[in-house]
């Protein structure tokens with residue numbers, strides 16, 4: 096073994112590798128352990144962003160970046176430090192495949208309609224009175240609501256409320272960028288005019304378990320906005336029973352006409368961790384982005400303690416051990432997104448469960 100190692104580190108090998116590199120060729124004998132590793136070795140790192148930091152920057156940005164000055168959206172994205180070397184712009188990567196940002200829209204502002212091959216979803220963090228126009232329907236959004244705009248659907252935003260409004264945007268930008276499928280188109284009217292009554296699709300689905308007869312055949316997004324009241328009601332119904340050992344009480348946002356995830360490439364969950372909950376550790380090949388909707392606690396990711404409270408975001412990269420602990424004197428609610436559909440579609444999804452809690456080696460500190 097040592098002999099083999101010494102050979103691959105020898106001048107003979109190095110010189111040859113350097114020689115072929117000049118002609119844009121690569122030596123598989125040296126590259127294979129990293130390119131085809133025995134198990135996932137994500138470049139993304141576990142990380143956490145405090146809401147106070149993000150909010151301060153967004154409020155500063157509101158003075159500088161106005162809709163008249165362009166820029167499509169006033170949004171600041173989470174750049175994973177482990178993926179920042181990707182050119183250009185770190186591929187907007189919070190995880191290997193997913194992008195996440197916080198967007199701020201002010202009363203009276205409009206963000207023009209556009210469509211793209213990336214799929215998007217939104218989780219409303221704070222405020223009320225803003226709406227998304229999705230394929231001709233204005234959907235009004237309040238804190239805790241979930242909104243979905245799968246690929247190719249027109250979407251723009253406006254705000255008729257009186258206070259600043261913040262929401263989380265999630266897209267599969269890094270995945271689409273890597274696979275070369277990017278197309279983008281601006282709407283000819285700027286903000287698309289509404290052609291349907293406001294909140295039409297949400298009203299059609301307010302019963303939850305029944306669908307309009309017209310939706311018997313699967314649609315890409317039969318419902319655009321999912322209300323917090325409905326999500327909360329589903330979680331309340333689960334509380335009579337024991338929580339899942341790894342994820343507490345969890346519901347997944349679905350496309351009611353297919354039963355699959357609301358967004359074909361991105362799974363989205365609302366998770367309730369009851370008082371005193373400390374999950375078992377597990378790991379999986381899908382990566383995850385968490386947003387703390389309510390409560391406080393911590394997650395242990397590969398032996399590092401990530402302390403979180405309302406408004407914070409944190410990343411669980413592929414194949415990292417993790418467990419969640421609720422410290423709130425009541426429930427904590429975590430909204431999360433996962434690239435599970437991508438991993439499942441390519442048969443790459445694997446999970447492993449631990450029968451013990453992790454030892455905490457240190458507490459996370461933001462990188463300087």
Ligand SMILES: [Fe+2]
Pocket residue numbers: 209211215250
């Ligand atoms: Fe968009």
Ligand SMILES: [Fe+2]
Pocket residue numbers: 341377378379417
């Ligand atoms: Fe997990």
